[in-house]
Amino acid sequence: MEKFFPAPVANFADLLMDAVCMVDAAGRFVFASAACERIFGYTAEEMRGRTMIDMVAPEDRERTLAAARTIMDGQPNLHFENRYVRKDGSLVHLLWSARWSEQHQLRVAVARDISAAKRAEATQAALYAISEAAHATDDLPQLFQHIHQIIGGLLPAACFVVALHDSCSDQLRFAYHADQQGPLPQSLLARVMGEEVRRMGRPLLLDSSTLAGLPEALRSAAGLAPVSWLGVPLTTSQGPIGVLMLQGQGEHAYTDADRDLLLFVSTQVATAIQRKRMHAQLRFMAQHDELTRLPNRRLFHDRLETAFARAQRQQGRLSLLFIDLDKFKLINDEYGHASGDLLLKEVAWRIQACVRESDTVARIGGDEFVVILENVGLPDHALAVKDKIHEALALPVPLADRGNLQIAASIGVAHYPDHGADMQQLLRHADNAMYASKTQPAPM
Numbered sequence: 001m002e003k004f005f006p007a008p009v010a011n012f013a014d015l016l017m018d019a020v021c022m023v024d025a026a027g028r029f030v031f032a033s034a035a036c037e038r039i040f041g042y043t044a045e046e047m048r049g050r051t052m053i054d055m056v057a058p059e060d061r062e063r064t065l066a067a068a069r070t071i072m073d074g075q076p077n078l079h080f081e082n083r084y085v086r087k088d089g090s091l092v093h094l095l096w097s098a099r100w101s102e103q104h105q106l107r108v109a110v111a112r113d114i115s116a117a118k119r120a121e122a123t124q125a126a127l128y129a130i131s132e133a134a135h136a137t138d139d140l141p142q143l144f145q146h147i148h149q150i151i152g153g154l155l156p157a158a159c160f161v162v163a164l165h166d167s168c169s170d171q172l173r174f175a176y177h178a179d180q181q182g183p184l185p186q187s188l189l190a191r192v193m194g195e196e197v198r199r200m201g202r203p204l205l206l207d208s209s210t211l212a213g214l215p216e217a218l219r220s221a222a223g224l225a226p227v228s229w230l231g232v233p234l235t236t237s238q239g240p241i242g243v244l245m246l247q248g249q250g251e252h253a254y255t256d257a258d259r260d261l262l263l264f265v266s267t268q269v270a271t272a273i274q275r276k277r278m279h280a281q282l283r284f285m286a287q288h289d290e291l292t293r294l295p296n297r298r299l300f301h302d303r304l305e306t307a308f309a310r311a312q313r314q315q316g317r318l319s320l321l322f323i324d325l326d327k328f329k330l331i332n333d334e335y336g337h338a339s340g341d342l343l344l345k346e347v348a349w350r351i352q353a354c355v356r357e358s359d360t361v362a363r364i365g366g367d368e369f370v371v372i373l374e375n376v377g378l379p380d381h382a383l384a385v386k387d388k389i390h391e392a393l394a395l396p397v398p399l400a401d402r403g404n405l406q407i408a409a410s411i412g413v414a415h416y417p418d419h420g421a422d423m424q425q426l427l428r429h430a431d432n433a434m435y436a437s438k439t440q441p442a443p444m
């Protein structure tokens with residue numbers, strides 16, 4: 001050191017929090033101050049003689065060499081950022097100021113560890129991105145994919161899992177489980193780990209160093225030399241809603257700092273999920289009937305428009321069935337509104353059971369239902385569905401304490417293109433056919 005600085009200055013250099021380095025024209029360290037050990041993980045002794053560029057993160061090497069050339073051409077650089085690979089394999093973000101000493105034929109540089117600031121910056125950006133994703137994505141699976149990418153930029157995440165609490169079954173439902181290539185089959189370890197995080201209500205770090213202190217079920221699911229996993233609860237202001245888990249990459253073991261970071265970010269993730277769920281719920285409520293949970297009149301019209309456009313485009317067929325319960329008012333009057341409600345739910349369920357999943361059954365009024373049958377080969381097929389519905393509705397509906405209810409319905413059918421070239425004509429035809437059938441007994 002005294003070779004370059006007088007002794008007192010050399011002592012000061014070792015007191016600095018920033019690292020002072022000198023690199024010769026061939027790019028080898030010839031001097032490193034004491035702070036280097038804290039920043040790079042290597043002692044000054046270990047650094048001496050090493051080629052600087054070998055310690056730079058591979059992605060930053062080209063930029064670093066270009067900056068070094070400029071400095072050696074006589075232009076000092078007071079604000080250059082790059083990343084070095086520390087002795088333990090982790091990355092350290094550095095801010096450099098450097099200049100070339102013609103007299104000593106050395107690059108003299110001072111490096112400041114800005115990893116904490118970079119991490120805070122990245123965390124802030126991730127929080128913002130998660131909040132943005134909650135607005136920009138259409139549904140939860142898409143949101144989870146976005147969040148996977150965002151958190152993958154902060155922490156190693158070979159595999160990313162979101163498991164949400166299902167209040168009906170009181171179990172975790174794996175809503176997202178994927179690696180960079182796409183969805184993965186459910187793993188026993190992820191399930192056991194998720195349940196454990198949920199049970200404890202706090203983060204859990206799994207790797208070979210923590211294994212001994214973990215519950216038996218988790219130990220046996222993990223095996224002897226587990227890949228590192230990190231799990232945190234997803235909690236909103238209303239309480240826990242699920243669990244977020246990451247699987248490390250290769251040898252990487254998550255640290256306590258990683259755990260704290262994921263826990264911090266998880267609050268934003270939980271809020272984003274909650275917001276998305278609320279939107280989905282509001283959208284569902286706006287489009288579905290509260291009692292039967294069938295599509296309502298508005299969604300029926302949307303579906304019909306789409307089906308109609310498709311049939312026109314593909315020169316296909318579609319049929320509409322208008323269904324109105326007969327004398328439903330009497331049921332309400334005689335058995336009460338609650339029994340009427342129960343009957344409407346049963347009717348909805350029975351009609352749905354008569355058609356394919358791709359068909360639409362909607363409730364468009366008190367006791368009025370409608371069915372859109374797509375891709376019906378011949379009008380006879382729609383008539384067969386109509387008969388099936390009549391039969392299904394003719395079966396008695398048992399009431400808990402008041403015997404059986406008997407119900408019948410009037411059904412009008414309209415076929416495209418036979419009964420109308422446009423939607424209004426078709427709707428009118430089905431409605432008229434339904435009223436016409438009210439005056440006739442239903443075929444049994």
Ligand SMILES: Nc1nc2c(ncn2[C@@H]2O[C@H](COP(=O)(O)OP(=O)(O)OP(=O)(O)O)[C@@H](O)[C@H]2O)c(=O)[nH]1
Binds near residue numbers: 324328330336365366
């Ligand atoms: N329980 C119950 N009843 C409802 C609901 N919505 C509408 N209603 C009742 O459904 C009945 C429909 O009566 P109407 O349209 O006269 O039909 P109807 O008695 O079946 O007569 P027809 O169609 O001529 O055979 C009314 O009494 C409404 O109050 C509901 O959500 N629950």
